Amino acid sequence: MPSGTERGPLFRPIVPNQHSRVTYAELLFDLVFVFAVTQVSHTLLAHFTPLGAIQTTLLMLSVWWVWVYTSWITNWLNPELTPIRILLFLLMLGGLVLSTSIPLAFDSRGLWFAIAYAVMQVGRTIFWLLSTPRQRTAARMNAIRILVWLSISAIFWIAGGVTEGQTRLVLWAVALAIEYVSPAVRFWIPKYGASSVADWYIEGGHLAERCAGFIIIALGESIVVTGATLADLKWTSEVIAAFLSSFVAALAMWWLYFHKGAEAGSELISNSSEPGRLARLAYTYLHLPIVAGIILSAVADDVVLLHPAGHSDVRVVVSAVGGPMLFLVGTILFKHAIRGWLQLSHGVGIIALGALGWFGNELSPLVLSIATTLVMVIVAIWESLSLRSRAAEARPEQAAP
Helix, strand or coil: CCCCCCCCCCECCCCCCCCCCCCHHHHHHHHHHHHHHHHHHHHHHHCCCHHHHHHHHHHHHHHHHHHHHHHHHHHHECCCCHHHHHHHHHHHHHHHHHHHHHHHCCCCCHHHHHHHHHHHHHHHHHHHHHHCCCCCHHHHHHHHHHHHHHHHHHHHHHHHHHCCHHHHHHHHHHHHHHHHHHHHCCCCECCCECCCHHHHCCCHHHHHHHHHHHHHHHHHHHHHHHHHHHHCCCCCHHHHHHHHHHHHHHHHHHHHHHCCHHHHHHHHHHHCCCHHHHHHHHHHHCHHHHHHHHHHHHHHHHHHHHCCCCCCCHHHHHHHHHHHHHHHHHHHHHHHHHHCCCCHHHHHHHHHHHHHHHCHHHCCHHHHHHHHHHHHHHHHHHHHHHHHHHHHHHHHHHHCC
């Protein structure tokens, strides 16, 4: 991740106690990833097998990683400046190639996907390196570290693109493993060593807002998929019930993330003495299961709308239960990172969803959907009441002399 302690003419100005806003260029860039998330969910729907799930997971991980790396870079470089805007526009073009290649990434468009991904990752880092003045030694060393790691992974991406079948899957998994491990070891390379915590300084409020925006993208995509499916169906009572269940579940997810969690995370990281360390854990890694849970829930909503009656097969149970469970796992870990304690409501919700998954095949898809939605609503209400109670207990203590 980029260093924010070193300044330059193309760098975003970071003013203490002042939140840097998300720019319109960044929001335009995000539109490409609305399409990417849609492609991922549609690909999982079309290939809902164990192998298809593994392949789609790999694609989702790559989409998230290229987006979050760009968010780190634009936290450091200033998107209000023309060269940075041009960089974002070029990355948008690469993102479109990447997104359109997703459905056939493990078929005829594997090389296109690999080239688009590798060029975005390596090209953006080269731009960052060239934008850093030579006298800014620490920042340039950090850019070189990251460039080395991404260049090594790019070899495996391209090699996977020119191969086929299981070989492609293995090579791309190695490439992703390299990229996901690299921040954890602080981009250590021979001679240069590892980056320091100071090299990870960022404007925390901006990155928190960027990641919250991606959650909105994922939730919006799930609503769009559900609405598009509903538009093509005959509106029976079961279909309407399934639609309402999916809509309420999306609202519950929004409430669980945004009601207190997003705001608390933004405030904490904005005031942290080590915002880079918190951003790496809470926003780079722990947002992954949150996004994955939303995408998997969107797949479940589509499946239940199409077939609300009968017994739930493995696909229905895995998506209907697994989506909310992934989301709760991600949010409980995210909130633990920013609050320092585990939310009991989330833990109970995860256990309840696990129980539903145990006998989910005995329920109809509609009943299973309603049950999982009910769990999410209860968790959201429970957390709100719990936090309100904590706040009420804290006020007298603060007022005491």
